[in-house]
Amino acid sequence: MKKALTAAFNWTILAGSTAIVCLFLGIILFDIFSKGLPSVSWDFITKFPTDGMTQGGILPAVIGTLWLTLITTLFSVPFGVACAVYLNEYAPPNALTGIIRASIRNLAGIPSIIYGLFGLALFVQGMGLGTSVLAAGLTLGLLSLPYIITTTEEALKQIPNSMREAALALGATQFETIRDVVITRALPGILTGVILTLSRAAGETAPILFTGVAFYINRPTSSLNQEFMALPYHLYMLSTQHQSIMEVRPLAYGTAVVLIGLVFILNLIAFYIRYRHRVR
Amino acid sequence: MTTNLRRRERTDWLLNRIFKATGLLTIAVLGGIFFMLLYNSVAFFLDIDPVDFFTGSQWKPGGESAGYSILPLLASTGLVALGSMAIAVPLGILTAAFLSELAPSHLQAILKPVIEMLAAIPSVAIGFLGIVLVGPGIATLFGLQNGLNALNGSILLAVMALPTIVTISEDAINAVPDSYREASLALGADRWATLFRVTLPAALPGLIAAVMLGLGRALGETMTVLMATGNASAMPRGFLDSIRTITATIAIEMGEVPYRTTHYFALFAIAAVLFIITLVINILGETLANRLRKFHA
Amino acid sequence: MKESKLSAHDLNMWFGKKQVLKGIDIDFAERQVTSLVGPSGCGKSTLLRAFNRMHDLSSDARVEGTLKLDERDLYDRASSVTETRKRIGMVFQKPNPLPKSIYDNLAYALKLHKFPKEEIPVMIQSALEESFIWDEVKDELDKPAVKLSGGQQQRLCIARTVVLRPEVILMDEPCSALDPISTGKIEELIVKLKENYTIVIVTHNMQQAQRISDKVAFMYLGEVIEYGTTDAIFNNPKNELTQNYISGYFG
Numbered sequence: 001m002k003k004a005l006t007a008a009f010n011w012t013i014l015a016g017s018t019a020i021v022c023l024f025l026g027i028i029l030f031d032i033f034s035k036g037l038p039s040v041s042w043d044f045i046t047k048f049p050t051d052g053m054t055q056g057g058i059l060p061a062v063i064g065t066l067w068l069t070l071i072t073t074l075f076s077v078p079f080g081v082a083c084a085v086y087l088n089e090y091a092p093p094n095a096l097t098g099i100i101r102a103s104i105r106n107l108a109g110i111p112s113i114i115y116g117l118f119g120l121a122l123f124v125q126g127m128g129l130g131t132s133v134l135a136a137g138l139t140l141g142l143l144s145l146p147y148i149i150t151t152t153e154e155a156l157k158q159i160p161n162s163m164r165e166a167a168l169a170l171g172a173t174q175f176e177t178i179r180d181v182v183i184t185r186a187l188p189g190i191l192t193g194v195i196l197t198l199s200r201a202a203g204e205t206a207p208i209l210f211t212g213v214a215f216y217i218n219r220p221t222s223s224l225n226q227e228f229m230a231l232p233y234h235l236y237m238l239s240t241q242h243q244s245i246m247e248v249r250p251l252a253y254g255t256a257v258v259l260i261g262l263v264f265i266l267n268l269i270a271f272y273i274r275y276r277h278r279v280r
Numbered sequence: 281m282t283t284n285l286r287r288r289e290r291t292d293w294l295l296n297r298i299f300k301a302t303g304l305l306t307i308a309v310l311g312g313i314f315f316m317l318l319y320n321s322v323a324f325f326l327d328i329d330p331v332d333f334f335t336g337s338q339w340k341p342g343g344e345s346a347g348y349s350i351l352p353l354l355a356s357t358g359l360v361a362l363g364s365m366a367i368a369v370p371l372g373i374l375t376a377a378f379l380s381e382l383a384p385s386h387l388q389a390i391l392k393p394v395i396e397m398l399a400a401i402p403s404v405a406i407g408f409l410g411i412v413l414v415g416p417g418i419a420t421l422f423g424l425q426n427g428l429n430a431l432n433g434s435i436l437l438a439v440m441a442l443p444t445i446v447t448i449s450e451d452a453i454n455a456v457p458d459s460y461r462e463a464s465l466a467l468g469a470d471r472w473a474t475l476f477r478v479t480l481p482a483a484l485p486g487l488i489a490a491v492m493l494g495l496g497r498a499l500g501e502t503m504t505v506l507m508a509t510g511n512a513s514a515m516p517r518g519f520l521d522s523i524r525t526i527t528a529t530i531a532i533e534m535g536e537v538p539y540r541t542t543h544y545f546a547l548f549a550i551a552a553v554l555f556i557i558t559l560v561i562n563i564l565g566e567t568l569a570n571r572l573r574k575f576h577a
Numbered sequence: 578m579k580e581s582k583l584s585a586h587d588l589n590m591w592f593g594k595k596q597v598l599k600g601i602d603i604d605f606a607e608r609q610v611t612s613l614v615g616p617s618g619c620g621k622s623t624l625l626r627a628f629n630r631m632h633d634l635s636s637d638a639r640v641e642g643t644l645k646l647d648e649r650d651l652y653d654r655a656s657s658v659t660e661t662r663k664r665i666g667m668v669f670q671k672p673n674p675l676p677k678s679i680y681d682n683l684a685y686a687l688k689l690h691k692f693p694k695e696e697i698p699v700m701i702q703s704a705l706e707e708s709f710i711w712d713e714v715k716d717e718l719d720k721p722a723v724k725l726s727g728g729q730q731q732r733l734c735i736a737r738t739v740v741l742r743p744e745v746i747l748m749d750e751p752c753s754a755l756d757p758i759s760t761g762k763i764e765e766l767i768v769k770l771k772e773n774y775t776i777v778i779v780t781h782n783m784q785q786a787q788r789i790s791d792k793v794a795f796m797y798l799g800e801v802i803e804y805g806t807t808d809a810i811f812n813n814p815k816n817e818l819t820q821n822y823i824s825g826y827f828g
Contacts, residue, residue: 028405
């Protein structure tokens, strides 16, 4: 009898903990979507804010986030994939490789606000890019680099050596082997990692705070040296900085829905690619 | 050798160097961040005595009676992070135990995406919930004017650290060889004794690694604490006090501070302290996780 | 007929600190099939892979000695590994078609090596014919190569090697992953191919070595113990180890 009670108790705390974790997600999604969805409409996404941002849409923030994500991609993907290729295909097991790997691990653990400081010091001030969508995109690119490297290397590791040998034995150079066989075969895995990393970058706020994000701009970002609005910062601003916070709360909820929606769509795409190309 | 062949081999050689250069770039980035923090911190300590920085009691930058003590910020950072671990560690490890030892596979197939979705939610959205949902709840519960305090931050950071803790703990528990469990069961221990006395202790290094990496995440988080903890830079006395972490301080003040002033350098100095703390914690976590991997390989 | 097409002289090789090939001296005659036999771990595959420099990628492998294709030193600094591999083709233990169509598996290397575009289709057809697989695949050249059966994949891999018109074909237990019928087809193919190519094959199968080879080298613990005509090795071995191995006492 005592034993059965203990078992029931133990089962309850384990399942209960899991239920609480699920509940967290449930509460977050329920609160944001139930209060935010009514604010979201086609106009909300495609119109400019009006009346001191108490009315209207979030178009410039959507465009800014797309710009930002694009720059992040263009910077972090080539460098990240190349570095992963180096580590998995070329790097000899020596001290230098050890240092590179240690650097990547440590870069992944650095708080995002410190990337913000680095972006400010290097891109905004050092390289004279000023506060701009380019500086902010590059900053997010640096932040994304370790994740792109790690996920790409995982994907490259899945490619059996017999594939590399097949191409090399035909007289392909090592680079040709990597380009035509290794990367081609690893592409779905690489893509999954890239999309997941970008979904994380798109939701980041701290690194863009001092590198170019703006409270409000009256025309959409159209060049690299312009300041920009971004969805996560827009949400932060509407919920803490706006002069009539309670009045704009529906807009804040709507922005949260769009931001989380964007992130989830990217995750779903990654999930789908992984499912379609899972190793059989 | 034909020209085609020579060109291909030269391309190969060149690309090899380029790939290697991108590897070196990662060292340069880490080195650059390190140098930036060091350089500006040195500039700061030329103005301000390190003793004051580490022992004073006030963060009141600028003005006549400026105070540059990291202690209230450090205490805030530590308080909110430890609070979050007090919530996330038991929840996370028990959830991981449930996932790997009890949950049937179809339930696992549902729960894993739930954990991944939780990890995917941007920190600014979690901070937003701290303002509109968790904070008001805390205020009502404790009869406060508002709920923007350390407790709020701890709850939110716990939510953010949970996916890390659950995932790594689950790996650690899965890595415990079945022979351990079988030996325990064969000796007459029931499944609970096996779980609590054999499996979880055997997974301990991995569980500690999970906690370390979760803690690293909580310490370095900016937006959530910036939005949900009230941003009072006084020395905190308890979980119901408003606090101001290192990350939030940088986020608030860097935007307004004049370039290359003591205040400006001060923000790099506190960033350097945060950098060192998270670095040590992450290295400890990684080392434990690696040892675990080798142990079970 | 030249006596020596491919040769190793005083070849020593290490993986890390472990010596895996010891003082190998061997010549392979042109347009003949030579089998390398011996127990697992004796170094026969390692020797085979030394000739097309497949060890280049493993950083702990060290090769000393002279390996020659005709008069060309394969490990000389001036010698191109890419060209070496084009002239010395290789077929592996497990069929490893590239993740491309049947046609592109053959076209791939032709394009890399810049063969004239208009000749490529003809070269592909004749290679497939030469490898006894043309009739089976001629209507589905666009099909992914991985959809073929194991035996067909291996013949495709041979065709892919043959299409480059190499001088030597190295084969590393090409039948060990195949059923007896596919094995029979490939053995038949090997005997046919020797009219045009010098073939060195690693095999575990003594009957196979006897059926297809002109000469046999018996290796043990990284050394060539005995090397001679198939007849001499199987019917009149001089060394006791060879005797024991071919009569199945160990292996």
